[in-house]
Amino acid sequence: MATNANYWSALGDPTRRTIFELLVEQPCSVSGLARALPVTRPAVSQHLKVLKNAGLVADTRSGKERIYRIDPDGLARLRAEIDQFWRKTLAGYKLAVEHPKKDQA
């Protein structure tokens, strides 16, 4: 699932993490976020696009602007992410156990 893979990298960027945290606090438009941050409107839009693709934020139209908010289904998302984490971890673990590097053999 591409969405899950994007999750961590989407929040790996400090500006995107700040945007996400601002949206946890309250929903906001692109221009509102651009005023609160030392980045341009187009840059904010680009970051929001990444966050949206990762399923972290959702937007709704309000008059001329789009209002961004965190995706409310965070718990289900966390569960899916954890599920993916363990799937990958155990696959990597099996390789590490059965194919030890030279210094461990």
Place this chain on the structure above:
Amino acid sequence: MSKHPAPAPVRHSIVVEASITRAFKVFTEDFGTFKPREHNLLAVPIAETIFEPRVGGHIYDRGEDGSECRWARVLAYDPPNRLVLSWDISPRWQIETDPDRTSEWEVRFTAEAENRTRVDIEHRNLERHGEGWEGVRLGVDSDQGWPLYLQRFHDLFPRRAA
């Protein structure tokens, strides 16, 4: 009080061709080598991941710049049979400092043969994260684990009516 239905635990199993002693040793000593690379809350790439092999220890990532992220506490350490750890990462993808709002994961090692071991993982109590999530959404309480810089940004934040 949470309106979230309790999610089912996440369960995974794997059988590895190794003795139970080796299976346990690799899981704990080499955890950082097989943990998914993108699992990183630091702002910089991870230099190493440390699994402290004792109750009260942590799993923590150390970034290339020396910053640290302690995202799991060791709750039970019974070699070579069992581990229980916390998961201190909130649905907001930040370190959760309130233990009541963290889930836990148990790893059980079972010898199926001299050189074959089954490893079962159960990640449970996920609904505890929901309490925190809902609290944040309702604006009830956001002081726990909330970085100071967020408050600073919040103070700068324009009111909608302005």
